[in-house]
Amino acid sequence: MPLAIVKRKGRETLYVRGTVRGQGIFESTGTTDPKQAEAYRAKREAELWEESVYGKRAVVTFASAVTAYLEAEQRSATTLTHTDRLLRHFGTRKVNQIGQADLDQAYKAILTKGAETSAATKIRAVLTPLRAILEFSAIRGWCSKPAFERPRITQTKMRFLRPDEATDLVNAAAPHVRPLLVFLIATGARMSEALELEWQDVDLDGCRAVVWQKQGDERHIDLPPVAVLALTGIAHRTGRVFRPVRSRRPVGATAGKEIGEGYHDTGRTGGGQIKSAWAFACKRAGLPGHERVWLPKGSRSEKRQFVPDLTPHSLRHTFATWHYCVHKDLLKLKEDGGWQTITMVTLYAKKMPDYYRAAIRTWLAHTDWTDIAGCVPNPCQARDGDK
Numbered sequence: 001m002p003l004a005i006v007k008r009k010g011r012e013t014l015y016v017r018g019t020v021r022g023q024g025i026f027e028s029t030g031t032t033d034p035k036q037a038e039a040y041r042a043k044r045e046a047e048l049w050e051e052s053v054y055g056k057r058a059v060v061t062f063a064s065a066v067t068a069y070l071e072a073e074q075r076s077a078t079t080l081t082h083t084d085r086l087l088r089h090f091g092t093r094k095v096n097q098i099g100q101a102d103l104d105q106a107y108k109a110i111l112t113k114g115a116e117t118s119a120a121t122k123i124r125a126v127l128t129p130l131r132a133i134l135e136f137s138a139i140r141g142w143c144s145k146p147a148f149e150r151p152r153i154t155q156t157k158m159r160f161l162r163p164d165e166a167t168d169l170v171n172a173a174a175p176h177v178r179p180l181l182v183f184l185i186a187t188g189a190r191m192s193e194a195l196e197l198e199w200q201d202v203d204l205d206g207c208r209a210v211v212w213q214k215q216g217d218e219r220h221i222d223l224p225p226v227a228v229l230a231l232t233g234i235a236h237r238t239g240r241v242f243r244p245v246r247s248r249r250p251v252g253a254t255a256g257k258e259i260g261e262g263y264h265d266t267g268r269t270g271g272g273q274i275k276s277a278w279a280f281a282c283k284r285a286g287l288p289g290h291e292r293v294w295l296p297k298g299s300r301s302e303k304r305q306f307v308p309d310l311t312p313h314s315l316r317h318t319f320a321t322w323h324y325c326v327h328k329d330l331l332k333l334k335e336d337g338g339w340q341t342i343t344m345v346t347l348y349a350k351k352m353p354d355y356y357r358a359a360i361r362t363w364l365a366h367t368d369w370t371d372i373a374g375c376v377p378n379p380c381q382a383r384d385g386d387k
């Protein structure tokens with residue numbers, strides 16, 4: 001019995017009911033308009049017929065695959081953002097019809113710079129989430145395993161700090177940022193891991209902290225003496241370890257600056273949460289960078305901003321190059337830094353000359369660094385513009 005449009009007692013919404021090749025159907029059309037309901041009926045009947053002849057993979061849409069993908073497990077805020085953009089682009093396109101040509105069009109439609117976007121951004125914002133959804137679908141038999149061309153990433157110079165540069169950077173930073181910088185250098189924690197660190201996961205006596213990776217896995221990291229010293233100087237012992245100091249005055253106060261409960265999750269990587277404080281510290285420490293000059297819309301005067309060549313992620317590179325210089329052990333570096341494969345850490349081998357080995361050990365063994373030992377996040381001590 002083919003599908004027919006029917007009404008349910010007490011409901012205004014129209015339904016379709018019937019049997020297509022032995023499969024019984026009784027479902028809502030989601031509309032009260034007879035014409036729209038008829039369009040739904042015709043489309044649904046065709047899908048059911050096609051599915052019965054060619055299988056499930058012939059009818060599963062990208063929208064349906066995305067729904068199942070998001071329901072399967074909790075996804076990160078970044079993944080949700082990328083997935084939403086892909087959903088708006090592919091919509092009800094069948095998952096078994098998405099190929100390389102469609103990926104190329106997605107780059108142009110989704111990314112601001114289109115086909116001219118950097119390879120790294122193409123991979124991060126489009127290819128990786130699309131492949132994840134299609135592989136999820138392939139496991140369920142909705143499409144074949146995806147095979148896409150990976151954009152070639154141009155290798156750039158790896159940037160890291162020598163011990164003296166690291167000292168200059170920490171000393172030049174705002175007081176409330178110094179413990180964070182020391183922690184990143186000494187442990188190799190990712191920015192997201194550090195900013196989400198809770199005091200309940202820190203054992204200063206045992207020199208150990210537990211951070212959570214993007215995949216939701218916990219990672220136990222050892223705290224060198226300098227990291228313990230930096231954390232000891234922080235006054236509060238509950239909630240987030242590292243907190244922002246904002247330039248605005250606390251409500252009801254006559255002086256000082258506001259201390260936040262934690263850094264806001266921007267959904268992006270790269271250390272944007274401390275962008276201003278990072279640029280300030282790099283410039284004051286004499287680290288390389290350039291002045292960005294632009295004319296704001298509607299303004300007659302130019303604005304200038306120092307843009308460092310290094311990013312906060314460079315501190316993870318610093319940790320890795322220092323670690324190999326001291327230990328000469330790639331497997332230990334992989335485990336201590338939380339990398340997934342040994343291949344990823346080979347990039348850091350022999351980057352830091354052995355000449356700096358003693359200086360690195362001294363840096364990590366600091367127990368009397370007054371500049372960081374006194375880093376109590378007092379809003380009165382924070383500099384203007386540091387966030």
